[in-house]
Amino acid sequence: MSAFPERTTREEVELGSTLQPKFGPDGLIPCITQDHATGEVLMFAFMNAESLQLTLDSGKATYWSRSRSKLWMKGEESGNVQLVREVRTDCDQDVILIKVEQSGPANASCHNGYKSCFYRKLVDPKANDYVLETTTEPLFDPKQVYKK
Template identity: 55%
Template sequence: MDASELTFDAHGLIPCVVQQYDTGEVLMVAWMNEESVRLTLETGTTWFWSRSRKELWNKGATSGNMQQLRELRVDCDADTLLALVDSPGPACHTGNRTCFFRTLGRADDTSSGKD
């Protein structure tokens, strides 16, 4: 499949689930545009589009926790991506390994996610 066959939304974006390639751990979900898809495939590291900052960002470029792309998959409708990566450190801006560290509706839920 070619990147030109992807289905981007009205804003030119497509969601991307990022998963640790060897454990299956879901690390984060981010948005990609056509350019970030191209850069991800060209560089072998993940690039995303920040909806709040309205700019491209190379995941881990500041923290040093660059995600090395192993495979970029597309779902059956071509409207969602799955990036299988090797992520050496935290994927979440909070410092947690994954952005999915909280459980909805649990009384013992903490906002920091750290035990």
């Protein structure tokens, strides 16, 4: 049972002033995380009702890991915590956007050591070779940080 209000009319969901998130059949809602100061997209993850509520209550980004089937607060292992500065939703409230301030030793959001999980780009989108280019340098060594 979600602590969030039940979804009401389409008009209220799309134009009203009450958060009525639409969780999918799996209980999850997509979440885009963006740097509050620069607007850079840092990562994409999922939240369930519990992780969204924990995020709102604690002010620290908390997500649902589909691969591990558990909650995880960003930075619980690396120390690179995301402090929530703003929470938004799209027009039909089926996506969450959080704007965060990175805080921690490397100020990185990616488990591979990069500031953003979007550290690669397709070199030539019209070519059929699908070559990716890394566009930035890592900020930390994940082998040292995660000891795995």
